[in-house]
Amino acid sequence: MKKGEIYEGIIEKVDFPNKGYVNIDGEKVIVKNGIPGQKVRFMINKKRSGRAEGRLLEILENSTLEVREPVCKIFPACGGCMYQTMSYEEQLKMKETQVKGLLQEAVGIGTDLHWEGIHGSPIEFGYRNKMEFSFGDEYKDGPLSLGLHKKGSTYDVLTASDCKLVHPDMTAILSRVLDFFTELGAVHYKKMQHTGYLRHLLLRRGVTSGEILVHVITTSQAEYDYAPLVSRLLALPLEGKIVGIMHIINDSLSDVVQSDETRLLYGQDYFYETLLGLRFKISTFSFFQPNSLAAEVLYSIVRDYIGDTKDKEVFDLYSGTGTIAQLLASVAKEVIGVEIVEEAVEAAKVNAALNGLTNCRFIAGDVLKVLDNLTEKPDMIILDPPRDGIHPKALPKILAYGVENIVYISCKPTSLARDLPAFLAAGYEVQRSCSVDQFCETVHVETVVLLSHKKPDSHINIKVEFGEGEGKVPLKAIAERAEAYKPKERVTYKMIKEYIEAKYGFKVHTAYIAEVKRDLGLPMYDAPNAVEELKNPRKHPTAEKVEAIKDALKYFEVI
Numbered sequence: 301m302k303k304g305e306i307y308e309g310i311i312e313k314v315d316f317p318n319k320g321y322v323n324i325d326g327e328k329v330i331v332k333n334g335i336p337g338q339k340v341r342f343m344i345n346k347k348r349s350g351r352a353e354g355r356l357l358e359i360l361e362n363s364t365l366e367v368r369e370p371v372c373k374i375f376p377a378c379g380g381c382m383y384q385t386m387s388y389e390e391q392l393k394m395k396e397t398q399v400k401g402l403l404q405e406a407v408g409i410g411t412d413l414h415w416e417g418i419h420g421s422p423i424e425f426g427y428r429n430k431m432e433f434s435f436g437d438e439y440k441d442g443p444l445s446l447g448l449h450k451k452g453s454t455y456d457v458l459t460a461s462d463c464k465l466v467h468p469d470m471t472a473i474l475s476r477v478l479d480f481f482t483e484l485g486a487v488h489y490k491k492m493q494h495t496g497y498l499r500h501l502l503l504r505r506g507v508t509s510g511e512i513l514v515h516v517i518t519t520s521q522a523e524y525d526y527a528p529l530v531s532r533l534l535a536l537p538l539e540g541k542i543v544g545i546m547h548i549i550n551d552s553l554s555d556v557v558q559s560d561e562t563r564l565l566y567g568q569d570y571f572y573e574t575l576l577g578l579r580f581k582i583s584t585f586s587f588f589q590p591n592s593l594a595a596e597v598l599y600s601i602v603r604d605y606i607g608d609t610k611d612k613e614v615f616d617l618y619s620g621t622g623t624i625a626q627l628l629a630s631v632a633k634e635v636i637g638v639e640i641v642e643e644a645v646e647a648a649k650v651n652a653a654l655n656g657l658t659n660c661r662f663i664a665g666d667v668l669k670v671l672d673n674l675t676e677k678p679d680m681i682i683l684d685p686p687r688d689g690i691h692p693k694a695l696p697k698i699l700a701y702g703v704e705n706i707v708y709i710s711c712k713p714t715s716l717a718r719d720l721p722a723f724l725a726a727g728y729e730v731q732r733s734c735s736v737d738q739f740c741e742t743v744h745v746e747t748v749v750l751l752s753h754k755k756p757d758s759h760i761n762i763k764v765e766f767g768e769g770e771g772k773v774p775l776k777a778i779a780e781r782a783e784a785y786k787p788k789e790r791v792t793y794k795m796i797k798e799y800i801e802a803k804y805g806f807k808v809h810t811a812y813i814a815e816v817k818r819d820l821g822l823p824m825y826d827a828p829n830a831v832e833e834l835k836n837p838r839k840h841p842t843a844e845k846v847e848a849i850k851d852a853l854k855y856f857e858v859i
């Protein structure tokens with residue numbers, strides 16, 4: 301099997317998030333973005349130390365799991381809703397198998413996961429309260445488009461005028477915005493050249509309130525009169541109500557939604573959502589669980605898992621707009637939330653006051669650093685980190701509290717599986733675990749684990765024999781597992797700077813490295829990695845510095 305060769309085969313199974321396996325003459329090839337049972341044609345695009353990876357070229361035959369017609373026009377080119385042709389029941393079954401497999405491997409085969417199943421989203425379509433659409437063109441120099449990137453492409457954008465993940469109010473707004481700028485002849489931003497005007501359309505809509513915020517994100521490379529757009533949006537016959545329209549200027553090289561300047565064109569810059577009887581004020585960049593109704597399911601489980609909080613000090617780490625903290629506060633002594641995005645912390649404070657809660661405190665900062673300065677000691681901890689999981693240096697600080705119960709909520713089960721062995725090594729056991737599907741049709745899934753620190757009542761002596769044969773534990777398997785979990789050496793900003801200075805003779809600022817990493821979609825450990833974060837305006841690295849940073853990232857095998 302060689303790079304560039306084309307093969308056909310059946311996808312036998314799919315691991316989280318979208319890693320399919322095809323067997324070709326006894327050799328396993330990883331082919332992403334398929335569904336088990338599909339016959340596919342693929343081209344080998346990677347072959348390294350016996351591991352072959354193929355790029356999916358064509359689906360030759362559907363899987364028997366695909367029991368319905370696609371629900372939107374841009375499937376499968378978009379790649380966002382990979383599983384939309386499967387029944388929702390089958391999607392849940394597949395995600396459950398994937399998560400259970402990952403967690404089981406992490407805790408050790410034979411150790412009880414106390415798995416309680418997967419909970420589906422109360423609504424399958426139109427569930428997203430936030431969606432970020434991009435401006436672009438569907439093909440090079442094609443007409444203006446507004447929607448989602450074509451699978452595997454950072455340039456081509458498919459117009460998502462019938463996207464089923466959002467409420468029809470949001471697609472109606474998308475179409476009107478696209479028509480408006482098409483009529484004006486406005487051009488979209490081209491990130492390689494750093495030229496053009498239109499970047500993103502960010503929509504937020506409260507599922508329970510129907511309140512909508514509209515944000516048009518552009519560069520400052522043109523000027524248009526937005527008054528006609530505002531009137532045309534307000535005239536739309538919607539089920540909900542537009543409560544705010546904003547024009548955000550973003551001149552950064554990074555292609556995420558962020559603001560150098562925000563102009564309020566109409567109404568207000570926040571909306572309200574109600575969850576489990578509490579009211580939350582949410583602004584442009586604050587993190588809020590994207591599926592409000594499934595978030596209610598998730599939070600009910602967290603409440604159940606954490607148990608009796610009466611007279612207890614609770615830490616809600618990675619607290620976002622403080623939703624979990626506030627749901628627990630009425631039955632706890634005090635809840636302290638720690639969150640890196642200042643705007644979300646401010647919103648959390650406002651929300652706590654709105655809900656009449658006086659025993660919640662919210663601290664803005666990196667969990668890694670804030671824990672060093674906290675004098676309070678928690679009785680229980682809730683962890684809800686971003687996709688990359690918990691910073692490896694923050695983990696020992698969390699474990700050092702030695703609290704009896706920790707609830708770990710994870711939006712990426714592979715990160716949870718990576719972090720779990722550290723909890724087990726510190727004496728925790730998985731007492732309860734389950735998944736909640738907040739992201740129907742897509743490959744993503746949320747997982748909740750209750751970790752309990754059991755102090756031994758008594759001891760029993762167990763004799764373990766290592767080696768091959770019945771009743772023995774094979775050392776090779778242990779070594780392989782240890783190797784799989786061995787953390788790779790972390791490439792620090794300092795290493796990148798030193799490499800660049802030695803090779804190119806100039807210095808680069810940490811912020812520039814962070815900007816390039818963010819632009820490349822790389823995980824950000826030492827810098828805030830939330831898309832929701834607001835950035836201070838600053839200068840951008842020159843093309844020469846960007847190239848030097850990319851070279852360093854290649855040298856250290858980060859890309």
Ligand SMILES: C[S@@+](CC[C@H](N)C(=O)[O-])C[C@H]1O[C@@H](n2cnc3c(N)ncnc32)[C@H](O)[C@@H]1O
Nearest residue numbers: 587589618619620639640666667684685686830
């Ligand atoms: C998955 S969200 C959870 C939010 C919240 N628990 C909720 O349910 O709405 C993760 C949050 O962690 C924040 N975050 C990311 N890195 C962080 C860090 N190093 N320290 C503190 N907060 C961080 C993000 O801004 C985001 O709000």
